[in-house]
Amino acid sequence: MEEKQLQEGKRHGRRLVFVLYPFQGHISPMLGLATILHSAGFSITIVHPQFNSPSPINHPPDFTFISIPDPLSQGKVSPGDFAAAMAALNGDSVADHLKLPAINVRTSAAITFIAFASLPHPQHHGYMSLQELFSQDLGPNLQSLKLKELLEPMTSHIHSNALPDLRAKMREATSSSSAIIVNTLEFLEHEVLEIIKGYFSPPIFTIGPFHKLAQTTFSSTSLLKENTDCISWLDKQAPQSVIYVSFGSMASMDGKEVHEIAWGLGSSQQPFLWVVRSGSVRGSDQPNPLLPEGFEEGVGERGCIVEWAPQKEVLGHSSVGGFWSHCGWNSTLESVCERVPMICRPFFGDQGFNARYVCRAWKAGLELEGTLERDKIEKAVRRLMVDEEGVEMRKKTLEFKVKTQLALKEGGSSYNSLEELVEKILSF
Ligand code: UDX
Numbered sequence: 001m002e003e004k005q006l007q008e009g010k011r012h013g014r015r016l017v018f019v020l021y022p023f024q025g026h027i028s029p030m031l032g033l034a035t036i037l038h039s040a041g042f043s044i045t046i047v048h049p050q051f052n053s054p055s056p057i058n059h060p061p062d063f064t065f066i067s068i069p070d071p072l073s074q075g076k077v078s079p080g081d082f083a084a085a086m087a088a089l090n091g092d093s094v095a096d097h098l099k100l101p102a103i104n105v106r107t108s109a110a111i112t113f114i115a116f117a118s119l120p121h122p123q124h125h126g127y128m129s130l131q132e133l134f135s136q137d138l139g140p141n142l143q144s145l146k147l148k149e150l151l152e153p154m155t156s157h158i159h160s161n162a163l164p165d166l167r168a169k170m171r172e173a174t175s176s177s178s179a180i181i182v183n184t185l186e187f188l189e190h191e192v193l194e195i196i197k198g199y200f201s202p203p204i205f206t207i208g209p210f211h212k213l214a215q216t217t218f219s220s221t222s223l224l225k226e227n228t229d230c231i232s233w234l235d236k237q238a239p240q241s242v243i244y245v246s247f248g249s250m251a252s253m254d255g256k257e258v259h260e261i262a263w264g265l266g267s268s269q270q271p272f273l274w275v276v277r278s279g280s281v282r283g284s285d286q287p288n289p290l291l292p293e294g295f296e297e298g299v300g301e302r303g304c305i306v307e308w309a310p311q312k313e314v315l316g317h318s319s320v321g322g323f324w325s326h327c328g329w330n331s332t333l334e335s336v337c338e339r340v341p342m343i344c345r346p347f348f349g350d351q352g353f354n355a356r357y358v359c360r361a362w363k364a365g366l367e368l369e370g371t372l373e374r375d376k377i378e379k380a381v382r383r384l385m386v387d388e389e390g391v392e393m394r395k396k397t398l399e400f401k402v403k404t405q406l407a408l409k410e411g412g413s414s415y416n417s418l419e420e421l422v423e424k425i426l427s428f
Pocket of ligand 1 (some may be wrong): 021024025026028031108222246247248249250251275307308309310311327329330331332334348349350351384
């Protein structure tokens with residue numbers, strides 16, 4: 001007891017500064033992590049650009065929020081140049097300048113270290129070639145997948161001219177940090193984590209899923225207003241009958257694709273909850289008029305369409321039996337750790353290898369590739385929701401849910417990793 005009080009006393013007055021990138025897929029896990037470390041006794045400051053500011057009212061009153069001017073809010077760059085401009089907001093260099101220890105937080109899977117950072121060669125001076133990297137076998141738990149197969153969706157990006165610089169920057173920032181935190185679970189990425197530990201010396205803490213460890217009354221981190229009517233609609237559906245469809249906060253599609261999705265979901269005969277985010281249909285900021293004429297009347301009570309859903313609550317609802325997703329890392333974790341198997345339709349970036357994890361390594365989902373056509377969609381939905389194949393995938397995600405619960409409990413991998421992280425921060 002005395003020991004515990006002593007530890008808590010030591011934390012008192014220790015402040016952690018979080019630097020946020022203004023994107024939903026980054027803000028949610030970063031605020032989740034801030035909440036976890038606040039509960040562990042640290043004081044929290046959140047530094048964020050004005051664009052896409054998080055709302056302070058959803059967080060503990062003693063969180064300090066500091067908004068900094070950014071080029072997009074000041075009208076100095078177009079949205080297209082914004083990502084590049086945000087590179088200037090580099091938490092590592094600020095920490096370096098102030099001579100403070102920097103912690104590198106990865107809000108995507110651990111495998112992104114291998115995809116985005118060039119790795120030093122183990123035997124000689126220099127870096128591993130992609131061939132050498134790709135030949136690494138990942139061991140029995142990933143059914144002898146080779147890295148090449150997991151990383152294949154990235155190959156074209158890796159060969160592009162811009163990337164060597166970015167890969168070098170990421171390597172330097174990671175290597176010079178005092179610790180690395182990853183929003184993942186040991187059992188999901190064990191082999192990949194072992195490879196990464198061989199290349200980076202800072203200790204790696206895997207305390208995911210952040211949103212599960214961070215569950216408090218201040219849990220909403222959504223930038224958009226969540227439509228909670230869909231929860232009462234879900235309450236009326238049969239157990240595990242609903243396919244939930246959402247492509248996250250950034251992906252967009254054209255009107256024809258939206259029509260194919262509508263007809264595919266319509267003819268699948270399964271109840272569906274579909275998020276059509278405002279602005280996600282190219283050439284329109286009004287989603288509903290773009291749905292096929294008569295579609296909503298045709299499906300009636302079997303379909304529910306919203307602009308933004310309380311996704312974590314949706315995926316935890318007993319009526320939801322499948323998730324058709326773009327495979328952003330947050331959505332992937334929220335789904336497979338909540339016993340919901342997936343239809344994977346990656347759009348860009350890390351989503352391609354998240355989809356490979358789900359479908360090829362974990363056998364917890366199926367890939368929907370090529371042009372979106374109504375027949376293909378109908379078939380994919382029925383494979384996941386009705387066929388034996390889907391039943392097997394659901395068994396797999398149920399196993400993941402149980403393993404996740406164990407990882408979060410005292411003595412579990414994420415729980416232990418959090419304890420070790422707290423010790424590490426106190427040692428700075
Ligand atoms: C972005 C990148 O696209 C992705 O590749 C990277 O892994 C993370 O950042 P994003 O499109 O934001 O991803 O998707 P995702 O990572 O899945 O995060 C979306 C978040 O929004 C999730 O936490 C999800 O719960 C939430 N969400 C989504 C809602 O709360 N409501 C919705 O209706 C849809």
